[in-house]
Amino acid sequence: MIIKGKVHKFADDINTDDIIAAKYLVSTDPQELGKRCMETICPNFSQEVSPGDIIVAGRNFGCGSSREHAPVAIKGCGISAVIAKSFAAIFFRNAINIGLPFLESLDVDKINHGDLIEIDLTTGVVKNITQDKDYKTQAFPSFLQQIVQSGGLINWVKKCTKSR
């Protein structure tokens, strides 16, 4: 699967309160949450995103609370994937479980805000079209690939239950 979009660049330690403030957690609707995505640190973020765009961030992306509303809001505002140097553990599993594509790469410093990039999720290769450069990323372990390929955790469990 190929994902192509414009880069929105963020710093280290972007926390789940930054991604979606607690006051908006009275909804579980992806579109409604998407409108408020990153509002605290980037007030017009949801308007600046075109469907398919990609978040590129530093270390420890998604630290803080367990709110699954965070990856839901990111998906809901039209972001198609997140690349970061590292992800906080709960955000990592939430993204796997709901099927938000993400990649870990130490090359994120080379990517600029506004660059057009293309991600091949099968090979893990990130192509920076603006700079004409390629970056390699780590492929997911096969256990996690199974969950992602099933379309998320619940579908994976249903599949496993059937085959038992």
Place this chain on the structure above:
Amino acid sequence: MSYTIAEKILLKHCGQKTIKPGEFIEANVDVALANDITAPLAISEFKKSGFKQVFNKNKIVLVPDHFAPAKDLKSANQCKILADFAKEQGIKNYFEIGQMGIEHALLPEKGIVLPGDLIIGADSHTCTYGALGAYATGMGSTDLARAYIDGKCWLKVPASLKFIYNGKLNKWVGGKDLILFTIGQIGVDGALYKVMEFCGPVIKKLGMDDRFSICNMAIEAGARAGLIAPDAITKKFVACFKRKAKYYQSDPDAVYEKTYTWDISALEPLVACPHLPSNVKPVSSLKDIKVDQVVIGSCTNGRISDLRIAAKLLKGKKAASGVKLIIFPATQKIYLQAVKEGLAEIFVKAGGVFSTPTCGPCLGGHMGILAEGEVAIATTNRNFLGRMGSPKSFVYLSNPAVAAASAITGKITHPEKIK
């Protein structure tokens, strides 16, 4: 094979013969917890899955505590989803306001979580129960929905880090300061995807309330869990509960990725400055930082010993003019105890608000939102930008003694300055 406490608990719950860090396992959970923010999403996913009955109604816990008592119509509707689901599935561990408390103080108090358990919670501070010698970890709503179906969760076995605290704690220094010190040393991702095992002579002497404060904030260093080996103090705490606890100890030759050893005898009360829990400074180094609000409570520091410390300083004193003092005990039992001991009267006479249990102010939900430009000192666990309200407000984190002293003077103050 030699194992840490965390590895022993995971091994016991996954049915394998051996495990090692980095390995993916499927484990059976003893307790699956969710609250009024995370349960609605879990329940909706469960219902969409087509399964009708939860795997075990006695292992599911629902606590409406974040926006409860319901702060508005939308939160009321969210809380009602929990009440309806509990009724429909026959879940007895549902706690309506009046019996409710902040989940991470409530579950240990009720004996719902015990040493040796594997607990998953759709709340990041689920790691609090590690203080009992349990493996407790925060997950998302979909993880909970999955556990509702078959009682299992997927886990990558984390490597463990060991933290040894030597020396003797100074007056006004407690568990909160130890964890703030630790996060200050290793950073907000210093234990990313690791287990933090807290040990040494200082930990052995701490009561359960301080131990809960420490493990509560393991997540602020990125950890999957924070554990303290069960001992006589743990056993006394759980002695009154019917369900049997299992006590695990790390093997002498268990493998730790890294060991940190500190002498904390010189440690003074610490304050985490805006906007990260790792931005830690000694309280005496902070000069003339005026505060508009003081919050004492939360799943980190809302237990009875925390309230006793605050009351000791506030007795016969008043909060400084213009300072909003909000004290919220973590559970109904703690609330009643504070009334019986006369602590509630001390707080009200000091000009404070003595609130019903709720997570409210900690996450900027309700019951004490900060306006633009306002500064708070709080005994809570996060000081992220905008955490308690306006993105232009500022939150400092401290122990209850520093918070109470700061309420009296109106600026961040070392408790020893209060005579």
